[in-house]
Amino acid sequence: MIQAIVATLPLLLPCANEPHVAEAEMKPTEPTGLPEWLDVYGNMRVRMESTLDQSNGEDRHRGRLRFRAGAKMQVADNLKAEVRMSTASGDGRNPHWDIGGSNGTDTFSGSDVALDRINVVWQPNDSATIVAGKMGNPLVKNPVFSEWVLDGDIQPAGLAGIWKLNDKSDLRLAHIIIDENNAPSSDPALTIVQLNHALNQGNLDWDVSTSFWNWTNEGGPVDYLVWDTILSAKKDAWTGSLEFIQNLDDDSGDDTGIALGVKHGKGGKKGERQIFGNYFDFDANASMWGVAQDDVPIGPGADGLSGFVVGYKYWWHDNTTVKLWALQGDDETDDPLRLRFDIDIKF
Numbered sequence: 001m002i003q004a005i006v007a008t009l010p011l012l013l014p015c016a017n018e019p020h021v022a023e024a025e026m027k028p029t030e031p032t033g034l035p036e037w038l039d040v041y042g043n044m045r046v047r048m049e050s051t052l053d054q055s056n057g058e059d060r061h062r063g064r065l066r067f068r069a070g071a072k073m074q075v076a077d078n079l080k081a082e083v084r085m086s087t088a089s090g091d092g093r094n095p096h097w098d099i100g101g102s103n104g105t106d107t108f109s110g111s112d113v114a115l116d117r118i119n120v121v122w123q124p125n126d127s128a129t130i131v132a133g134k135m136g137n138p139l140v141k142n143p144v145f146s147e148w149v150l151d152g153d154i155q156p157a158g159l160a161g162i163w164k165l166n167d168k169s170d171l172r173l174a175h176i177i178i179d180e181n182n183a184p185s186s187d188p189a190l191t192i193v194q195l196n197h198a199l200n201q202g203n204l205d206w207d208v209s210t211s212f213w214n215w216t217n218e219g220g221p222v223d224y225l226v227w228d229t230i231l232s233a234k235k236d237a238w239t240g241s242l243e244f245i246q247n248l249d250d251d252s253g254d255d256t257g258i259a260l261g262v263k264h265g266k267g268g269k270k271g272e273r274q275i276f277g278n279y280f281d282f283d284a285n286a287s288m289w290g291v292a293q294d295d296v297p298i299g300p301g302a303d304g305l306s307g308f309v310v311g312y313k314y315w316w317h318d319n320t321t322v323k324l325w326a327l328q329g330d331d332e333t334d335d336p337l338r339l340r341f342d343i344d345i346k347f
Contacts, residue, residue, distance in 0.1 A: 041347070042069035047096065048341045051297050055334040063099035070117060078124060082135075084117035093151040093294040116155045127164040135160065138174055140196045140209045143232050144241040144261030145278045145309055147293035149213065154291060156190075169197045178217070188217040205234045215288055225249045226287050239263040250285040254304060257282030267315060274313045281306040296329035297336040305331050319346045 034040065047064040054060060070084030086095045089112070097111030119133030131138060137150060138160040146152060158176040165171060171194070178188040194211035213226040225248045232241040245257040258281055265274035284304045296307060311325025323342040328335065 037074040039072040040070070041072070042067070043344065043346045044068070045096075045345075046343045050339045052337045052339070053334075054297070054336050064096040065099065065111065066096045067111075068095075068116075075120075078122060080121040082117055082119050082121070083115065085113055086116040087111040088114035088116070091294075092154045093291065095153050129162045131160045133157065138162065139172055139192065139194050139211065140207075140230070142230050142241050142243050142259070142261065143207075143234075143239050144263045144276055145259065147295070148243060148257070148259055148280065148282075149226065149228050149245065149287055150291055151293050158189075168199060169195070171195055172211075186216075188215075190215055203235055207232045207234075213288075223249060224285075224288060228287075237265055245282070245286045247285050247287060252285055254283035254285045257286035265313075267313060267321075268318075270315050270317050272315045276309075276311055276313075278309040279306075280308070295338070296327050297338040298329040298331050298334055303331040303333060305329050307335070320344070 045064075045066040047066075049062055049064060051060045066087050068084060068086040070082060073081045075081050087097050088095055089097065095116070101111075115134075117134050117136065119131055119135040122130045122132075124130070134155050134157040136155060137152070138156075139150075141152075142148065150156075156174070156176040158174060160174040161172065163171045172192075173194075174190075174192040176190040176192070178190060180187050191214045192211055194209060196207070196209045198208075199206050208229075208231055210227070210229040213224070213228060215224040215226070217223060227246045227248055228243070229245075230241060230243045232239060234240075239262070241259075241261040243259040243261075245259075247255040259278060260280075261276065261278040263274060263276040266272060267274045282305050286304075289299065295309070296305065298305060307327070307329040309325065309327045311323060313321055313323040313325075315321050321342075321344045323340070323344070325340050325342075327338045327340070
């Protein structure tokens with residue numbers, strides 16, 4: 001399967017020395033017929049994936065699909081609402097449907113669908129934003145690879161706030177409910193505090209984000225305070241990042257993690273491209289791996305994890321990208337390699 005992907009890739013992507021073709025002049029946007037207060041959006045993904053050298057000794061090849069459709073509504077001058085549906089697998093980190101997957105019935109059934117966002121957004125003034133409900137991740141993320149602490153597909157449910165302190169800094173708070181239970185003890189929850197600051201020195205743009213993730217679960221195994229700090233710098237088309245994670249509540253000594261990343265290319269328009277690479281090395285208890293990325297083919301945790309993520313992304317059209325990437329993890333026992341070819345479309 002991977003050989004076929006590599007063989008067909010030159011047909012989809014222009015050669016590196018091919019001259020850039022200017023976009024045709026933009027035409028006026030056609031009326032949609034929708035009221036001004038309603039904004040409808042969607043995206044879909046078609047993925048071909050191969051995982052080589054799995055722990056069971058077998059290679060795995062599969063096709064995967066993801067679809068999302070949502071609407072944002074301007075309820076009042078300072079109040080908005082959003083709803084979104086998505087394909088679902090039963091795991092918040094994985095909304096993909098495996099082609100041929102049974103989903104508990106038979107191989108010709110379709111994918112399950114869930115409402116993964118239902119929220120309201122209130123902006124009492126220009127410096128404050130309050131979000132309540134099931135939402136996207138409200139925090140500033142690593143600009144090279146953003147899913148080390150919380151997988152990008154997870155849509156947390158709870159309350160979040162963003163306060164602009166000045167032109168270069170903001171404070172973000174979130175209280176996320178993990179599970180609702182009918183018991184005398186409080187629900188398992190996650191409370192996050194994040195401080196962000198941006199500065200410019202010469203021709204370098206710096207961003208610093210530091211956050212504390214307090215996981216609480218009375219009577220359960222989870223009671224972590226994770227400190228996550230991201231330092232990134234950007235110059236022209238280059239972006240570099242350093243992320244450091246430490247579990248302040250762990251007593252075993254296996255409590256730290258580090259990720260180094262670099263990206264080249266701006267992306268966003270037809271004909272543009274990006275390349276990126278990441279190296280990571282995490283101890284077993286550096287964070288709550290059950291909600292972190294599920295991309296690397298070994299689940300982080302028991303023996304720690306190190307490896308790399310590298311890839312190439314090309315904007316086929318303004319709203320369509322193709323992406324070829326490789327992910328490898330080593331937990332001192334197994335080191336499988338995962339290869340992916342993605343087509344993502346926004347509309």
